[in-house]
Amino acid sequence: MDIAVLVKFVPDLVEELEIDEDTGMLDRAFLRLMPNELDEHALEQALLLKERHGGTVTVFTLDTGDVDETLFTAIAKGADRVFKIVGEGFDEGASNHRQAAVFQEALQGTSWDLILAGTQAVDDLDGFVGALLAQRLELPYIGYLTKVVLQDGGALVQKEYPGGLNADIEVACPAVLGIQAAEQPPRYVVTSKVMEAMKSATIEEIEAPEVEIAGEIPLAGMSLPEAGAQAEMIEGDVADVAESLVKLLRERGVVA
Amino acid sequence: MAGDVWVVVETLRGEVSEITYTMLAAGRQLADGLGAKLTALVLGNETEALAGTLGVADQAICIDHAELAEFNPEVHLRVLGAVLEEQKPRLVLLGHTAIGTDLACGVAQRLSWPLAVGCRSFTEDSDEPQYSALTCGGKLIATGPLPGPSCVVTVMPGGYKPEDGMADKAPPIEALAVPGGFEAARTRFKAYIEPPAGDVDISKEPILVSVGRGVQTQDNIALAEELAKVLGGVVCGSRPVVDQGWLPTTRLVGKSGKQVKPKLYLALGISGAPEHAEGMRDAELIVAVNQDETAPIYGFAQYGATVNVLELMPALTEVLRKN
Numbered sequence: 042m043d044i045a046v047l048v049k050f051v052p053d054l055v056e057e058l059e060i061d062e063d064t065g066m067l068d069r070a071f072l073r074l075m076p077n078e079l080d081e082h083a084l085e086q087a088l089l090l091k092e093r094h095g096g097t098v099t100v101f102t103l104d105t106g107d108v109d110e111t112l113f114t115a116i117a118k119g120a121d122r123v124f125k126i127v128g129e130g131f132d133e134g135a136s137n138h139r140q141a142a143v144f145q146e147a148l149q150g151t152s153w154d155l156i157l158a159g160t161q162a163v164d165d166l167d168g169f170v171g172a173l174l175a176q177r178l179e180l181p182y183i184g185y186l187t188k189v190v191l192q193d194g195g196a197l198v199q200k201e202y203p204g205g206l207n208a209d210i211e212v213a214c215p216a217v218l219g220i221q222a223a224e225q226p227p228r229y230v231v232t233s234k235v236m237e238a239m240k241s242a243t244i245e246e247i248e249a250p251e252v253e254i255a256g257e258i259p260l261a262g263m264s265l266p267e268a269g270a271q272a273e274m275i276e277g278d279v280a281d282v283a284e285s286l287v288k289l290l291r292e293r294g295v296v297a
Numbered sequence: 298m299a300g301d302v303w304v305v306v307e308t309l310r311g312e313v314s315e316i317t318y319t320m321l322a323a324g325r326q327l328a329d330g331l332g333a334k335l336t337a338l339v340l341g342n343e344t345e346a347l348a349g350t351l352g353v354a355d356q357a358i359c360i361d362h363a364e365l366a367e368f369n370p371e372v373h374l375r376v377l378g379a380v381l382e383e384q385k386p387r388l389v390l391l392g393h394t395a396i397g398t399d400l401a402c403g404v405a406q407r408l409s410w411p412l413a414v415g416c417r418s419f420t421e422d423s424d425e426p427q428y429s430a431l432t433c434g435g436k437l438i439a440t441g442p443l444p445g446p447s448c449v450v451t452v453m454p455g456g457y458k459p460e461d462g463m464a465d466k467a468p469p470i471e472a473l474a475v476p477g478g479f480e481a482a483r484t485r486f487k488a489y490i491e492p493p494a495g496d497v498d499i500s501k502e503p504i505l506v507s508v509g510r511g512v513q514t515q516d517n518i519a520l521a522e523e524l525a526k527v528l529g530g531v532v533c534g535s536r537p538v539v540d541q542g543w544l545p546t547t548r549l550v551g552k553s554g555k556q557v558k559p560k561l562y563l564a565l566g567i568s569g570a571p572e573h574a575e576g577m578r579d580a581e582l583i584v585a586v587n588q589d590e591t592a593p594i595y596g597f598a599q600y601g602a603t604v605n606v607l608e609l610m611p612a613l614t615e616v617l618r619k620n
Contacts, residue, residue, distance in 0.1 A: 054434045054568065057591055067437060082540070141406075161398070163434045163570075168412045172402030181371045181484045182403060185395035185553070197487070201553050202309060202395055205492030205546050208367070213483040219399075221553070222540045255409035258448075261427070261441040266593065272585060272601035282602045283612040286584065287620065289600065293582055295504065295561045296528060296617065 042094055042191055042214070044087040045153040046120070047144055047171065048102040048111065049137075050074040051164045058265075065262035069134060076102075076111045079159025085223035086189055087157050088119045094191050097121040099151050101144055105131045109244060116238040117230040122151070123242070128249025137165060141173035142252035148178075150247070153215070155196065160184040160219030167258045175217035183210055184219030299446070302328040303386040304354065305377065306339045306347065307396055309368070310489070313347055316392035320452045321353040321462030323419060324390050328355075330421035333387060337468065338380065340373055342366035345470060352464030362475045364482075368396050371484035374403040379476035382408055385447055388426065393451035395553070405449040412449045413441070415571065418456035429456075434570040435593035454575050496547040497531050503560045504530025507550055507577070508538055511566015511587060511606050515543045520610040521565065527617040530561070535573045551576035565606040569594025 052058060053073040061068035087098045098120045102108050104127040112123040126147050135143070148156070158171035161184075175182030187207065188199035195213040201221055202208065212218075275285045290296045304324045307314040321337065328335035337354035339347055344359035351357050360380065364372055377400055381389060389404075391397035393415050405412035415430045425442040428450060432439050443450065499505060506525040512518065512534075521532045533548040533555075550557055552572040562580035567573060569585070569592055577583070578597050585598035586606050595601045602609070 052433055054436060055589070058433055058436050060437075067433075078537075138406075164432055165414055166430060166432050166439050168402040168405060168414055169398060172399060173406045176403045176406035182399065183370050183484065184399045195483075199490065200395060203553055204555060205549070206309075207490040207492075209487040209490060210369070211485045211487055212371075216483070226541045256405055256411050258411045258413040258428075259441045259444060260439055262439075263432075264438045264440070265591075266435070266438055266596055272583075272595040272598040274595075275600060275602040279604050279608045279612045282586075282604050282609060283616045286600075286602070286613060287616045289584075290528075290561065293561075295582065 042090065042096040042154045043152045044090060044096065044098050045148055045151065045156045046080070046084045046087045046098060046100045047156065047158040047174070048080040048084070048100055049077045049140060049159070049162050049170055050102065050105040050108060051077045051162045054163060060263055060265065066260070067263050074106050077159050077162040079161060079220060081227040082223040083157040083159050083220040084115060084118070084120070085225065085227040086220050088228070089224060090189060090191055091119065097152075099153065100124065101126065101147055103128070103131050103135060103140060103143060103249070105135070110235070112244050113238040113242065114230060114235050116242040117234040118228055122245060124245050124247055126247050126249050131249070136254075136257050137167050137170045137173055138254045138257045139252065140170050141177055142254050143249045144170070144174055145177045146250040146252060147247055155214055156217040157220055158217070160186065160221045166260065169219060171217050171219045178217070181212050181216045182219065183212060183216070185221045186218055187222045188224055189218060299385040299387070300331070301334045301336050301386045302331065302388045303336045303338055303390065305389065305391045305397070305400065306337050306351065307392045307394060308339075308341055308347055309396070311347070313350060314392065314394070315459050316394055316397070316452065316454065318459035318462035319454050319457050320390045320392065321351065322457035322459065323452055323462075325353050325462065327388060327419055327421070327426055330426065331387060336386070340365045340376055348467040348470055350463055350465065352466035352468050353462050354468045357468045357470045358473050359470055360473050360475055364479045367486040369482070369484055369486045370399045370403070372479050372482050374400055375477055375479075376475060378404050378407045380473065383476070387445060387447060388443060389447070389449045391449065391451050393453040397451050401449050401451045408447070410447045410449050411444060413443065414451040416450045416452050431571045434568055435574065436591065453571055455571070455578075493545070493547060496545060499531060499533045499548055499550065500555045500557050502531050504528050505533050505550075505557060505559045505561065506530055506563045506565065507533045507535065507567060508544075508565050509535040509567030510537045512538060512543075513607065515541070517607055518543050520607065524610050524614045527614050528561075533557070535567050564594055564598065565610065567594055568592045569597070
């Protein structure tokens with residue numbers, strides 16, 4: 042079975058996010074982007090399926106900046122082909138509606154039975170890429186998946202509900218699946234393998250086509266959460282904090 | 298009807314989910330502001346029994362079919378899409394959940410209606426209602442208008458009290474026939490898989506030592522275990538830790554895990570993304586330790602410290618042991 046994996050780049054939340062005073066939007070000037078974590082789980086799930094059943098794994102991403110290393114890493118992990126979709130303004134960020142539309146066109150050139158994407162991303166605002174794409178392609182979509190098993194003509198997937206409850210759902214191919222977590226944590230590859238991929242493999246570039254988009258939500262502005270009910274900060278070094286915390290817990294009657 | 302506010306009632310295993318009441322509370326405010334009716338849409342099997350607590354709405358529209366008994370993303374989407382296309386409400390509210398987001402993305406894209414996900418509150422201080430949504434792991438708030446004629450939103454907890462959306466009566470009920478057939482559906486619900494039994498129930502533990510991404514490696518979980526032992530509590534964690542396989546899913550706190558209300562919630566290396574906050578913000582005492590001073594968790598923890606959790610855990614264990 043041939044599987045396409047969609048990777049979206051999102052702001053690295055370890056970095057401080059700032060608002061551009063002129064635009065009132067997220068300041069992208071010094072923003073560090075990283076591949077969406079759940080998309081890495083989608084890739085892992087796809088690679089596991091390839092190992093079990095054969096077929097191919099093809100990875101697509103929009104050229105939002107430094108994406109090459111991620112694509113070569115995907116090759117080093119076992120992906121067969123990687124596509125970088127180049128287009129104007131992608132480094133300014135592209136809405137999920139636009140990403141879904143671009144992916145739809147880009148997918149036409151390759152063979153696939155299943156499309157896997159992270160079920161959501163940290164910066165989603167106008168929906169989830171995989172779910173939007175599925176509807177554009179008029180294919181079934183199931184999100185929040187923690188397991189995918191291939192079976193005759195389709196897949197048996199495990200969808201996650203609150204409280205540890207899951208449901209088994211069957212779907213016929215082709216379909217789009219939103220991955221919450223792969224069956225195992227995304228694999229690690231050593232740098233030397235990535236370097237090897239950089240020498241031997243090629244990133245295939247495609248021009249983003251003109252796409253029609255309807256239903257993008259208007260965004261008026263962004264802000265940092267108000268510092269209303271802020272935590273009382275305990276100052277000092279580790280030893281001070283440990284002493285203060287134990288004192289606090291004792292006062293609160295949490296420890297004897 | 299056109300112009301009205303609709304809440305798509307979320308159910309799981311024949312019970313109305315709490316997010317439904319949060320949505321009804323939000324929907325009531327929006328409908329009153331717009332001078333519109335509030336409609337609760339129930340898709341399911343034997344739906345009348347589900348409408349008994351939906352009285353905050355002005356009416357319930359019930360669509361009954363055996364195929365709608367359990368959530369089937371494809372079938373539910375088809376039915377919802379057909380009903381919304383015909384009725385054209387002004388606003389459609391769905392849960393920001395595993396069920397609601399599958400439907401919201403699909404139906405908004407199908408009808409080309411604008412969609413905002415992760416909304417926490419709404420205002421009507423201008424001509425058009427406005428959304429306020431959490432994004433970037435809760436580090437940013439995005440705001441904007443919900444333009445007419447129709448918009449879809451997903452709602453996450455935090456902005457409205459579910460109690461305000463709950464009633465002990467049913468609204469007037471209108472039954473609607475299922476708009477289309479299910480013959481060609483390619484998706485089929487098979488069975489539920491029960492959560493694994495046997496582990497401690499973290500929702501019943503009074504003291505929780507909760508670890509997040511900041512714990513860095515599986516080996517460091519042992520530091521949390523030791524600390525929990527001297528505190529008389531147990532270890533739980535956030536999504537990344539469980540996805541790495543460092544803790545079993547039974548220990549997951551948050552939207553897809555357990556809701557907990559312990560006497561002490563010690564959050565170690567947890568950023569406090571909305572999905573996690575959903576499961577623990579009602580704890581009696583929240584103490585957060587995270588080196589990122591802009592971490593959203595400091596917005597709802599009572600106490601915080603920006604020291605290294607890997608150093609703090611053994612230090613804290615040591616002080617507790619000495620006393």
